[in-house]
Amino acid sequence: MTQPRLFLHVQDPELSAQLMQSEIVRRFVVVRSSNTTPWSEQLLQQPCDLAFIQVDHESEADYQPLISSHLLAEMDFIFVSDGSAEPMLDELMRSGAGYHFRQPLDMSCILETLQDFYQQLSNIRQPADTKASMLDQFGLLVGSSRVMLKLYRTLRKVAVTDANVLVIGESGSGKELVANTLHLASYRAEQRFVAINCGALSPELVDSELFGHRKGAFTGALRDHQGVFTQAQGGTLFLDEITEMPTEQQVKLLRVLESGEFRPVGTDKTHQADVRVIAATNRDPQQAIAEGLLREDLYFRLAQFPVHVPPLRDRGSDISGLAQHFLAYRNAQEQQEKLLTEEAMQLIASHNWPGNVRELKHAIERAYILSDKQILPEHLLLNTEDTEADAQCLAEVPCGVPLDDLEKAAILNTLEQNAGNKTDTAQQLGISVKTLYNKLEKYQQTDQ
Numbered sequence: 403m404t405q406p407r408l409f410l411h412v413q414d415p416e417l418s419a420q421l422m423q424s425e426i427v428r429r430f431v432v433v434r435s436s437n438t439t440p441w442s443e444q445l446l447q448q449p450c451d452l453a454f455i456q457v458d459h460e461s462e463a464d465y466q467p468l469i470s471s472h473l474l475a476e477m478d479f480i481f482v483s484d485g486s487a488e489p490m491l492d493e494l495m496r497s498g499a500g501y502h503f504r505q506p507l508d509m510s511c512i513l514e515t516l517q518d519f520y521q522q523l524s525n526i527r528q529p530a531d532t533k534a535s536m537l538d539q540f541g542l543l544v545g546s547s548r549v550m551l552k553l554y555r556t557l558r559k560v561a562v563t564d565a566n567v568l569v570i571g572e573s574g575s576g577k578e579l580v581a582n583t584l585h586l587a588s589y590r591a592e593q594r595f596v597a598i599n600c601g602a603l604s605p606e607l608v609d610s611e612l613f614g615h616r617k618g619a620f621t622g623a624l625r626d627h628q629g630v631f632t633q634a635q636g637g638t639l640f641l642d643e644i645t646e647m648p649t650e651q652q653v654k655l656l657r658v659l660e661s662g663e664f665r666p667v668g669t670d671k672t673h674q675a676d677v678r679v680i681a682a683t684n685r686d687p688q689q690a691i692a693e694g695l696l697r698e699d700l701y702f703r704l705a706q707f708p709v710h711v712p713p714l715r716d717r718g719s720d721i722s723g724l725a726q727h728f729l730a731y732r733n734a735q736e737q738q739e740k741l742l743t744e745e746a747m748q749l750i751a752s753h754n755w756p757g758n759v760r761e762l763k764h765a766i767e768r769a770y771i772l773s774d775k776q777i778l779p780e781h782l783l784l785n786t787e788d789t790e791a792d793a794q795c796l797a798e799v800p801c802g803v804p805l806d807d808l809e810k811a812a813i814l815n816t817l818e819q820n821a822g823n824k825t826d827t828a829q830q831l832g833i834s835v836k837t838l839y840n841k842l843e844k845y846q847q848t849d850q
């Protein structure tokens with residue numbers, strides 16, 4: 403068992419004494435701040451698992467090192483304050499820093515929170531030396547790195563609320579899995595999870611896709627159609643690639659989120675939406691707002707709770723762990739015992755994975771198809787500098803490979819080349835975005 407480290411920055415002698423005398427604080431390795439440098443800088447120099455910070459009218463410069471560092475994703479924070487307005491602290495809370503308790507402090511609640519953290523942190527495993535899949539899992543998410551364990555804690559907390567969530571993360575980092583996991587951990591789990599790609603909605607049909615239509619409402623409306631708000635009634639609606647929806651269409655979403663009501667095209671009747679909305683983007687929302695790709699008012703409605711999904715490069719030994727995980731599942735499915743060689747593992751660990759978990763998963767898929775018993779570095783097709791050689795290698799897919807596997811490899815490769823953009827991928831493959839979605843969903847179901 404690892405002993406978690408607690409960083410304490412407390413000026414009030416009474417609060418400090420109460421904490422130091424409590425049994426739970428004494429179980430941590432306690433690192434107390436000094437008054438030589440700002441606490442945020444001290445934390446950067448000696449990272450801990452949890453920081454307890456008494457805020458005392460800090461300047462922006464005190465918070466800045468923290469906001470621009472990786473610590474926010476890796477550590478948990480408990481802030482206590484006298485309740486004065488602190489915009490920087492608010493920004494930290496929006497980034498998922500943790501708890502903020504205001505005066506008068508409820509000591510028993512603070513100690514209980516510390517106790518919870520102690521239990522979770524002391525159970526963190528050392529990086530796994532995986533032979534099979536040995537990674538921790540929360541919902542549909544797999545990974546044991548600190549950043550993932552922190553994400554699990556955040557998801558557990560937000561899942562039980564009805565807050566709208568904006569999932570932010572690079573392409574292929576697992577935003578849809580996060581949304582699905584939130585749904586499964588919520589009280590809506592028995593109801594439907596409906597996902598749509600906002601970038602793939604045709605502008606003429608957006609009202610009908612969102613709110614449905616009645617037969618005859620417009621030319622081509624041959625029968626009644628349920629929109630996604632009705633399909634997801636009682637459950638969760640996942641709006642993927644929200645920033646790819648034209649802003650004139652975004653206002654339609656804004657209206658239903660504000661009023662909770664919608665009206666199918668061609669009807670007079672308004673319906674009450676009982677839907678939890680989770681949206682996702684792989685853009686920085688503030689930048690998307692500045693560039694006119696996301697309405698600010700919609701952002702505030704969607705991001706009642708923003709959740710950041712860490713890129714794969716920040717997940718340390720999860721990278722090789724996930725490679726083993728995907729291989730173990732594929733082996734089990736095919737009743738095979740293919741192995742990743744040491745050299746292949748080294749390449750996996752040192753590659754930079756711009757396409758994140760999806761790219762890693764696809765690399766294992768390709769390697770599985772191309773390899774016999776042992777997966778060698780060349781089967782992974784990761785030599786991105788030599789794309790010609792990669793293309794040639796792909797052309798040399800061995801005879802006797804099932805057509806379904808070839809189709810899957812073609813789809814996954816094209817998706818990767820397009821950095822996860824499903825619209826471009828579908829276009830290049832000559833299939834509809836819907837077909838692409840169906841196939842990807844099928845792979846997801848069979849792969850796990």
Ligand SMILES: Nc1ncnc2c1ncn2[C@@H]1O[C@H](COP(=O)(O)OP(=O)(O)OP(=O)(O)O)[C@@H](O)[C@H]1O
Pocket residue numbers: 542543544545571572573574575576577578579580642682684759760763822823846
């Ligand atoms: N933590 C994880 N554990 C297991 N599988 C994962 C994890 N994260 C992502 N994946 C897998 O990686 C692939 C991409 O995940 P997902 O579609 O959720 O990413 P995304 O961020 O929504 O992608 P996009 O930006 O293209 O919408 C899926 O096959 C998913 O199963």
